[in-house]
Amino acid sequence: MQRLILLRHAKAEGDAPSGQDFDRPLAPRGLREAEAVAAKLAGLGLRPDLALVSPAVRTRQTWDAVDAAMPGGAVRFDPSLYNAGAQELRRLVAQSEEAGTVLVVAHNPGLQELAVELLVERGGPAAFLAHCRAVHRANFESRCQRGRIRRSVPRTPAVDEISRVFAESRSDELLDGFSHRSFGIRSIARNAASASPGL
Numbered sequence: 001m002q003r004l005i006l007l008r009h010a011k012a013e014g015d016a017p018s019g020q021d022f023d024r025p026l027a028p029r030g031l032r033e034a035e036a037v038a039a040k041l042a043g044l045g046l047r048p049d050l051a052l053v054s055p056a057v058r059t060r061q062t063w064d065a066v067d068a069a070m071p072g073g074a075v076r077f078d079p080s081l082y083n084a085g086a087q088e089l090r091r092l093v094a095q096s097e098e099a100g101t102v103l104v105v106a107h108n109p110g111l112q113e114l115a116v117e118l119l120v121e122r123g124g125p126a127a128f129l130a131h132c133r134a135v136h137r138a139n140f141e142s143r144c145q146r147g148r149i150r151r152s153v154p155r156t157p158a159v160d161e162i163s164r165v166f167a168e169s170r171s172d173e174l175l176d177g178f179s180h181r182s183f184g185i186r187s188i189a190r191n192a193a194s195a196s197p198g199l
Contacts, residue, residue, distance in 0.1 A: 007062065008032070008107065010065075013030075024062045042070045048070070049067070049073055049101050054107060059106060081106045089106065089111065
């Protein structure tokens, strides 16, 4: 594998008619986001040879936008990707070494955890890593408060301060002009990183 691209699904609706998280579709804003990121990836020449996609409705719809912008790549819908953690994502990616560029379309927090782990392992910029950790923590706490994750997350003044500074940095060049609010999907076009075979 020469390159790994991690792509979180775009903005999804809060609920599905079935009441199941798996069936939540993209919101209208999410459909626009997915098309915009797909166009950005295509413009950068980041065409996947293989896409590993969670079979949830919102990840399938996100993949549809990428496939429309860059058709022709192989796709594998793997149930193991649904809400997979970082270690499970690593395992699935490691099974796809034959592909030159692998795209993973899945869910947070697993994708963000894996992205930060890979950046740490490969000596990513300290300031960017601080932003990643702050956004991940803020997103996780928000989900806890909304009842989607029923466990508490410890907070510290340092985490709160980093989160506040990041939230005020709407023009931060690390996000390449995209809003910080959808960090998971929107920053990946700029920050898609090459992954070594030893992933």
